[in-house]
Amino acid sequence: xxxxxxxxxxxxxxxxxxxxxxxxxxxxxxxxxxxxxxxxxxxxxxxxxxxxxxxxxxxxxxxxxxxxxxxxxxxxxxxxxxxxxxxxxxxxxxxxxxxxxxxxxxxxxxxxxxxxxxxxxxxxxxxxxxxxxxxxxxxxxxxxxxxxxxxxxxxxxxxxxxxxxxxxxxxxxxxxxxxxxxxxxxxxxxxxxxxxxxxxxxxxxxxxxxxxxxxxxxxxxxxxxxxxxxxxxxxxxxxxxxxx
Numbered sequence: 001x002x003x004x005x006x007x008x009x010x011x012x013x014x015x016x017x018x019x020x021x022x023x024x025x026x027x028x029x030x031x032x033x034x035x036x037x038x039x040x041x042x043x044x045x046x047x048x049x050x051x052x053x054x055x056x057x058x059x060x061x062x063x064x065x066x067x068x069x070x071x072x073x074x075x076x077x078x079x080x081x082x083x084x085x086x087x088x089x090x091x092x093x094x095x096x097x098x099x100x101x102x103x104x105x106x107x108x109x110x111x112x113x114x115x116x117x118x119x120x121x122x123x124x125x126x127x128x129x130x131x132x133x134x135x136x137x138x139x140x141x142x143x144x145x146x147x148x149x150x151x152x153x154x155x156x157x158x159x160x161x162x163x164x165x166x167x168x169x170x171x172x173x174x175x176x177x178x179x180x181x182x183x184x185x186x187x188x189x190x191x192x193x194x195x196x197x198x199x200x201x202x203x204x205x206x207x208x209x210x211x212x213x214x215x216x217x218x219x220x221x222x223x224x225x226x227x228x229x230x231x232x233x234x235x236x237x238x239x240x241x242x243x244x
Contacts, residue, residue: 003241004222007112007230008032009210010051014233017058017080019049021094021102028106030235034228035103036112036146039096039132040119046070047096047131050078053118057082059093066122070095096135104138111139112165112186112208115147125152133160146188150178157182165208171195174202188230191221200225215240 011023012030019037027035038051043066055061055068058078065073079088096113103111113136119128129152136143145156146165153164165186166179170193173179180203187202191209194200200207200221210230212218215237218229231237 002222003244004218004226005034005228006032006218006234006237006241007034007036007208007210007228008234009036009230009232010038011035012232012234014236017078017084017088017091018232019051019058019094020078020088020091021098022088022091024094024099024102027234028109031238032234033108034110034112036114036230037094037099038114038116040065040116041123041128041131042066042068042070042073044069045123045127045131046073047135048073049094049096049099051116064118064122066119096132100135100139103142107142109142111143112146113143114167115145115149115152117147117149120147120149120152125149125155128152129155129159136162144186146186150176150182153182153184154178165205168193191217194221198224213237215244219244 008027010018012027016023016026024035037049039047040050041047050065054064058080059076060081073093076093077091078093079091103109140162144163144165146167147153148167156164163185165188166184167188184205187205188208191212206227208228209226212229212231213233
């Protein structure tokens with residue numbers, strides 16, 4: 001049974017604070033050649049890596065990233081205390097620029113950059129896309145822009161040759177004509193939103209499914225047509241699948 005390709009979901013998030021440079025570096029050291037991160041803008045429109053709508057879980061402070069300036073964000077620490085305690089108390093919040101510099105040093109690694117809706121709601125598609133595209137030129141040939149937001153991906157299609165990947169709200173969204181018109185190279189879907197049985201086809205795109213931590217499920221999904229699996233536990237999954 002063929003194994004799917006594995007994407008390190010927010011880096012090696014099982015063992016390290018997600019969306020940090022430490023988590024990304026650990027994922028690469030574990031063997032990941034595909035890494036996914038989330039991007040939002042600061043108040044002064046500097047892109048940082050963050051998944052949540054607030055800073056509470058990662059940094060232990062209230063409010064959104066859009067309410068803080070870049071200068072203020074550099075003082076925060078993203079140690080994900082509730083999960084790891086004080087182990088990563090000195091871990092800084094990662095900037096997109098720092099992530100790009102790291103990927104640029106690992107020329108066999110590809111990145112999926114998810115543009116979060118929280119920033120799009122505050123700044124609009126053009127502003128967010130401007131900030132992201134300014135940050136990624138050195139890795140543009142090895143990076144993919146992904147988002148739940150079709151508008152920002154449509155704008156990206158007009159402005160860059162970078163591949164794009166919609167993240168589906170549900171599987172039926174594949175019938176949406178606006179999504180199909182994008183002719184995306186990738187499609188991302190929550191494993192819980194997939195049809196229960198049958199072959200899985202997502203237009204003519206590569207299909208990536210998240211969040212999967214079971215090697216057996218990964219193999220079953222690959223047999224149904226899934227190309228890529230996103231996982232928080234990249235080392236464990238790579239090791240288990242290598243033994244199959």
